[in-house]
Amino acid sequence: MINLLITIAFLLPNNQQTAQNKTIMKFELVKLPYAANALEPVISQITIELHHGKHLATYVNNLNNLVVGTEFENADLETIVKKSDGAVFNNAGQILNHNLYFTQFSPNGGGKPSGELLAAIEKTWGSFEAFQKEFETASTTLFGSGWAWLAADKDGNLHITKEQNAGNPLRNGYKPILGFDVWEHAYYVDYQNRRADHVKELWKIIDWKTVENRY
Ligand code: MN
Numbered sequence: 001m002i003n004l005l006i007t008i009a010f011l012l013p014n015n016q017q018t019a020q021n022k023t024i025m026k027f028e029l030v031k032l033p034y035a036a037n038a039l040e041p042v043i044s045q046i047t048i049e050l051h052h053g054k055h056l057a058t059y060v061n062n063l064n065n066l067v068v069g070t071e072f073e074n075a076d077l078e079t080i081v082k083k084s085d086g087a088v089f090n091n092a093g094q095i096l097n098h099n100l101y102f103t104q105f106s107p108n109g110g111g112k113p114s115g116e117l118l119a120a121i122e123k124t125w126g127s128f129e130a131f132q133k134e135f136e137t138a139s140t141t142l143f144g145s146g147w148a149w150l151a152a153d154k155d156g157n158l159h160i161t162k163e164q165n166a167g168n169p170l171r172n173g174y175k176p177i178l179g180f181d182v183w184e185h186a187y188y189v190d191y192q193n194r195r196a197d198h199v200k201e202l203w204k205i206i207d208w209k210t211v212e213n214r215y
Helices: 002-023 045-066 077-083 086-102 115-125 128-141 195-205 208-214
Strands: 146-152 158-164 175-181
Touching (some): 045 086, 086 175, 115 158, 128 146, 128 158, 128 195
Antiparallel strands (some): 146 158, 146 175
């Protein structure tokens, strides 16, 4: 009986600790909605494996370590992106950016959007083709590492924004709809220095239904 009581007393703190650990939210690597080779030849399997399995996985791992014991432990990604800075922002921003990026592609993508999104694009740029041209210009003229975004303001008006490094239009109150990653890791294996060629090819794999649903 004494042995049993000692055993129970010994186990209790461990049980409590296990329950506590379970409440800590961990960020996870987003699952790709296609096979790693499905976007070839626009994006090669090796680029997907490095970009998703190494670069993004590292951001996820970093953020999980960085938020422990901070105000951002258990916060959702969008809150962290809006309110953090330094290394926490860099890693959280890159996770949010890549979650949007990797889930906006499909081997059956391409073409153009429809419905309200197409109407809003035509209202702002005159035509889908004119929008594409301006988006390509934003993507190719961004100096260094960063992102080009199609984003919507509170009234549903669309904007193209250029963001350095881990930047996301969420920081300016805009909702990100479509993002082109122009960090060299996104295209250098497949296109070397030809960023403009990579950007032009990306239109072929955009899953416009997914992008429309974000709008
Ligand atoms: Mn990237």
